[in-house]
Structures are given as structure tokens and as C-alpha cells.
Amino acid sequence: MPLGREYLLKRLFHLIFVVFGVLIITFIITRVLPARPELLWAGPHATIEQIERARKELHLDEPIYVQLGYYLWGFIRGNWGVSWRTKTPVLNGLLSALPATLELIIFAFSIATVLGVLLGIVAALRRNTMVDSVIQIFSVLGASMPVFWLALIMLYVFSNTLGWLPSSNRVDETLVISTGFHPITGFYLIDSLMQGNFPVFIDVLRHMILPALVLSLYPMGLSARMTRAMMVDVLHEPFIRSALTWGIPKKLVVYKYALKNAVAPVIASLGLSFGYTIIGAFMVELIFVWPGIGLYLAMSLLSFDYPAIMGAVIIVALFYSVINLIVDLIHAWIDPRLRL
Amino acid sequence: MMSEVKALFTLMRKNIVAMVGFILVVAFFVIGIISPYILTRPEDAWGSTFNVSARYLPPSWEHPFGTDEFGRDMFNRVILGARFSLIIAVGVVGLALVLGVPIGLIAGYSGGRLGTILMRLTDMFLAFPPLLLAIALAATLGRGLANAIIALALSWWPWYARLVYVQVNTVKNMPYVDAARVLGLDSFTIMFRHVLPNALTPVVIQASLDMGSAVLEAAGLSFLGIGVQPPTPEWGLLVSEGWQSINVAWWISFFPGLAIVTTVLGFNLLAEFAREFMDPRLRITMMAKRWFK
Helix, strand or coil, X not given: CCCCHHHHHHHHHHHHHHHHHHHHHHHHHHHHCCCCHHHHHHCCCCCHHHHHHHHHHCCCCCCHHHHHHHHXXXXXXXXXXXXXXXXXXXXXXXXXXXXXXXXXXXXXXXXXXXXXXXXXXXXXXXXXXXXHHHHHHHHHHHXXXXXXXXXXXXXXXXXXXXXXXXXXXXXXXXXXXXHCCXXXXXXXXXXXXXXXXXXXXXXXXXXXXXXXXXXXXXHXXXXXXXXXXXXXXXXXXXXXXXXXXXXXCHHHHHHHHHHHHHXXXXXXXXXXXXXHHHHHHHHHHHHCCCCCHHHHHHHHHHCCCHHXXXXXXXXXXXXXXXXXXXXXXXXXXXXXXXXX | CHHHHHHHHHHXXXXXXXHXXXXXXXXXXXXXXXXXXXXXXXXXXXXXXXXXXXXXXXXXXXXXXXXCCCCCEHHHHHHHHHHHHHXXXXXXXXXXXXXXXXXXXXXXXXXXXXXXHHHHHHHHHHCCCCCXXXXXXXXXXXXXXXXXXXXXXXXXXXXXXXXXXHHHHHHCCCHHHHHHHHXXXXXXXXXXXXXXXXXXXXXXXXXXXXXXXXXXXXXXHHHCCCCCCCCCCCXXXXXXXXXXXXXXXXXXXXXXXHHHHHHHHXXXXXXXXXXXXXXXXXXXXXXXXXXXX
């Protein structure tokens, strides 16, 4: 069923408002909160001339609303400042790191959805048994673990001690050179498949499995819980009972008729956990030396690279808002009651 | 409110999961409060020692959690760490309540243009994924315990403003509020004496359960190097300190992380139970189960 134009416009307006809000808040954090923003902006080892130049560049001699105008204008033109650490424009650095993070998150969410729904169904079918409790505890545990700690322990056990999986980066560099692999989209799984380069494909997969598993734990627990709750409700519905009395095999009823109702809660859980997952990705990328936005932000934090930190914060917040919008739209598309 | 709390406790005693959560949370509070007085090696815990001969000792009877690169006893450091996590948890949630509750209350009670503006402001803050705004703020404010608390609280209050706003909207049209208005009481008195106390229960329950998330997020900030400063034995910082030497001494990172997991798990198990309790439909089944046992 198509969504009404009015609803779409309303949501689009809300998105624009939220983006504006994100920019205002980051403006306050960069220009108003620090006692002397030019000191932060010029970097820790700046000379007096550089500080003076930073003052001019930030228009600190102008009234605050003019400063805000310059800030927004610079943002729209893609002028997000130059990173002190890499000496390259922040926006370029972020855009080149984006595919790595997206690939990792999409992979993690795929694992989380498939396993989460399966666990949820199993828990619902064996309600109030040992299996159900174990799955419930597992999902609560997934939400209670510091993702950086789990990543560190997995790295220690599976890479450093057992030596089963690689410990850093997205792909083995020597393999890249020997097989002539060259990134096109930046999504290495897709790139290697398109080039028919199976050794690299396998290698990328081996690099991705640990960080993605660590990241998937939280959304997996959430979708398992939501699927379980929904399945328990649906399995008591008259249409399921009548389907069973007609002699339709139970497997078919569960996986075809009942499972359709799991779509909405799973999308909701993915939407809910996206925020946590993207922040979790920062820590996981830092530990597995995964060259994405998270590593970029984490390295910037460690060296107090101020323009880079703010650029990363803005791009992630924007991304988050857009994902939220998409999740809401899908939701409204499935369930018309939500369009009010 | 008291009767609800009483009901909560009665039901909890019958629920193993909730009981486990409750015990873990109480243990966290108790250890957090008394930890400075029960340390066997206080200098190690506070981080002022450097003992070359005791570096990287694996867990043993003498050092249950091993020692770190400065030869400090990790068990003492983890125990004292509970205190810092407790301070952060209470500080963040408390400060967020102080900011969020009045904003939600005023927005909900007065409604109109002021209410819209306040709630729009809240929406702007909610546009950031959790922890991201705190990261930006902590990077600006600089390291330190107080700054970490401020950064987290500033990214946290919108949740409470929202919650209070919703609660106030259901309470403000109750007959007794109308009665207070007819009696000619001023808005301030009505808001704080009549509306707030009746809107507060879910907010207080939510806030106390959120302390687990506060512990988790503060640990994340410290791990990223923008939270509490060394040599403070904050759990997230301890995990990060053991990171570089994970292949030599896994225990330095492992045990502080385990402390975080147990604490947060306690709060989350309680939260799981409270969610059922707050849902009236589920509460009835819980009550019924108890009566017909």
C-alpha cells in the first residue's frame, strides 16, 4: 500500500528539522562551549599566528548568528575542516572510510536478523522450558556486555591464541597485490565477487566474521526477544489454530503464516539497535584495526583531532537520522495505523 | 507510590531472575560504598605504586585477579573501581533527572508554544545515537570524572524529559488537578505539589534501572580515552589499560570487564522484571500466578 504524500512530507520536514538540530548542537559544542574555540581548532602545538588565523577562519570576531551562518554554509559546501592528524579534508577521510563501516554493520545485522529470528521462534515454540530461559538470558547478556571488552576477549581467544582468524584490517595486503584485487565500490565482499576473485572474497569474509559477530550480539538478542514476544501472541490467534485444525503441517504454519507477523518487530528491533550498533562499531573497529568511520573517530579522539571528531559526529548523527526515517517509513508502510 | 514499591518487592521475591538481578545490584551498591575501607592493598588500588618484581603476575591466591604492568594488584583495583562506577551512575542519572524532569514537566503542563519549543529541543538531542553526543561533549570538555558525568548527563536528560512529558499529559487532566486549579492555587504549586508526585513513579523506576547503562557508557568513554583519567581504577579504563598487553596478561582486561558485565546484567535483569511489572496486563498475570500457587 503506498504511503500518503502528506505523511511523507511530514516525515521529510521532521528530518530536515532534526538535521538542523544536529548542526545547531554541534555548533554549540564547537563554538560556544569551549572557553577559546580557536585554541582547540588550531591544535595542541599551534603558534600564535596559527591561533590568530584560526580565529579569523572561525569568524570569532563576528556576532554569534553570523558565525552560525558561516558554519552552516561551510557544512553545505562540504568544507568540514582539515584533519590535524592526516592533514587531509575531513569529509574526504570520512567518505573513504564509510563503505568499510557500512559493510561491517550490514553484515552484522544480517547475522543478527537470521539468528535472532530463529532463536525467537525456538524460544516461542518451547515457551517456559529450559531452552526458552537460556535464550532469554543470552539476549539480556548481549545487552549487558561492553562491546569493546567482548571484542578484546574474542580477539585474544580466536586470533591471538588459537590463530583461527586474522586479527586486524579488512583483507590481507599481500593477497590483494598477488591477485590484483582493486576496490570499486569499497564494499570488499561485492568487489571481490564482481571480479571473480574468490581467494580475496574468502579472506575478506575471514576478516569480517569476528568483528561482525561481536557487533551482532546486541541486535540479535533484541530481535530474538521481539520475535519471541510476537510469536507467543500470534500462535494463540484463531487463524493459526484454524490453520492447524485444517491439518496444515505445523512447520508450514509457523514458518509461513505466523512468521509473516515477525517482520514488523524485527524491523523495529533493528531500528532500535542501530544507534547502539554504530557506536559499538567504533570500539570494534578500534580493536580490530578496521579502517572505517569508527577507527577514524577513535584515532581522532586519541590525538584530540578536533575537526575530525566533529565531522565524524555529524556524519554519524545524520546517518542515524536517515536510518530512523527509513525504519519509520517501512513501519508505516507495513502498519497503516502508525501513519497518524 | 509507596504501595506500588511494596507490591514490586513482594512480586520480586517470587521471581528468581529478578532476585538475581536485585542481589547483583545490591552487591554493586554495597561494594561501591564500602570499597575504600576494605582494600587489602590501598596503594595499589589508588594506583600510586610501582612494584617491578610483581609485574604481570597471573591470578593466584595472593592476587586473585593477577597484577598489571606496574605490579599493582588487580583485585584491589577492580574493587575500588566499583566506587567510581557508582559515583558515575548516580551522578549521571541524578543530573539527567534534574535537567530532564523540570523540562518535561513544564512542557507537559503548560503545553502550547512553550511546550512545543521545549519538546522540539528534546527531539534535537534525541537525534544523536546514544553515547555519540557524550563523545563530542567529553572531547570538548576534556578528561576527568566530573566532565564525564556532565557529558553523559547532557546526552541523557532528553529521555527523562520525554517520559515525564508523557506522564504529565495523562495526569494533568485528572479531576484532582482541576480541583486544585479551582481552589486558585498557582501553576507552580500545582505542577510540583500535585502533578509531579503522581507522574514520578515510572520515571524513578526507569532512572534507577538506567544506572546500568550509565556504567556501560561511562566505561565506553574511558575506553576511548576521553573519560576518567589514569591512574583512577575505573573499569572501562582498566580494560583499556590491559589492551596492549592482552597477549602477555589477559587478566588485566578480563576481570574489570567481567565486573562491568555483572553489574550491568544485574540492572538489566531487574529492568526486565520491572517492564513486566509496569505493563498492567502482565502485572495481573504475575499477581494471579502468585495467588494461585
